[in-house]
Amino acid sequence: MPTYVILLRAVNVAGHGMLPMADLKKLLTRLGFEKVETYIQSGNAVVDANDTAAKVAQAVAAGLEKLTGTPVGVVVRTHEQLDRMIRENPFAAEAVDGTRVHVGFLAGPAGKEAVTGLDRIVALYPKRRDRYRLVGETLYLHLPDGAAETKFTGKSLDKALGVIATARNWNTVLKLHAMSKR
Numbered sequence: 001m002p003t004y005v006i007l008l009r010a011v012n013v014a015g016h017g018m019l020p021m022a023d024l025k026k027l028l029t030r031l032g033f034e035k036v037e038t039y040i041q042s043g044n045a046v047v048d049a050n051d052t053a054a055k056v057a058q059a060v061a062a063g064l065e066k067l068t069g070t071p072v073g074v075v076v077r078t079h080e081q082l083d084r085m086i087r088e089n090p091f092a093a094e095a096v097d098g099t100r101v102h103v104g105f106l107a108g109p110a111g112k113e114a115v116t117g118l119d120r121i122v123a124l125y126p127k128r129r130d131r132y133r134l135v136g137e138t139l140y141l142h143l144p145d146g147a148a149e150t151k152f153t154g155k156s157l158d159k160a161l162g163v164i165a166t167a168r169n170w171n172t173v174l175k176l177h178a179m180s181k182r
Contacts, residue, residue: 001034001048004056005082005176007105008043008064009073009166010154019043019068027063037179043072044172046179053078057107073164075105079180086177089170090133091142098171102147104139104157111162118152118160125151139165 006028011019021038024045028036033047033056049056053076064072077085085103095101111117118132118139130150131142139161143150147169157165168176 001050002053003035003046003048003079003180003182004053005077005079005180006043006045006047006056006060007075007077007166007168007176008045008060009075009164011043011072019064019072023067027067028060031059031063035182039175039179040172042168042172043166044168044176046176048182073107073166075107075164075166077105079177079182082173082177082180085138086173088135088138090135090140091131094142094144095170098174099169100143100146101170102141102143102167103170103173104141104152104161104165104167106137106139106161106163106165108163109137110134110139114161117162121151121156121160134161139167141167 021041025036025038028045028047033049035048037046038044057074057076061072061074089095091101114134118134122130128151129144130152132152133140141152
C-alpha cells in the first residue's frame, strides 16, 4: 500500500483556517486511510492509501470542504518524491539552519511565466536576500533573513506560479520524509 504525505495549505496559520489535528486525523481515518499520523499544527499528515496521489488529494479536499465549509488546498507527495526533492536541494549547504530553507510544494506544474513572476518578487524587494530555485513542482527558497518578512507569500506565489502551493521549512520536510519511510 503506498504511503503519502498530505500537506494542507493555510491551515492554522496566524489564527486563520483553524483545524485541530485531531479532527484532521479523524477525517483521514473516516476516508479509509490507514496508519494515519499528523505532524505539528500546520496541516501535515502521513497516510497509507490504496489510491493514486491525485485521488487522495481529491478525497481529502472534498472531506475538508465538507468539514470546514470552505475549500482547503491539498498537495500530496510520496516518500520517493520527498527523497528526490531532498537529494536535489540547491540550498543544501544553507539548510544546516532548517528554518532558513523552505520548500514550496506546488499543486501542479508552474505556469509559463512563473520564473518571470518569481524574479519580479525578488526585484521588487532588493533589500531582502531571498533566493529561489524552481525545479518541476518544487520551489526551493533560501530565506537568509528569516521567513517572517519574506515576500514569497501565499498570494504573491500563487500569482507568480499560476498554481497554488504550500510551503514548509526544511526541518518539517525532513521530519515528514522520516515519517513516510515505511
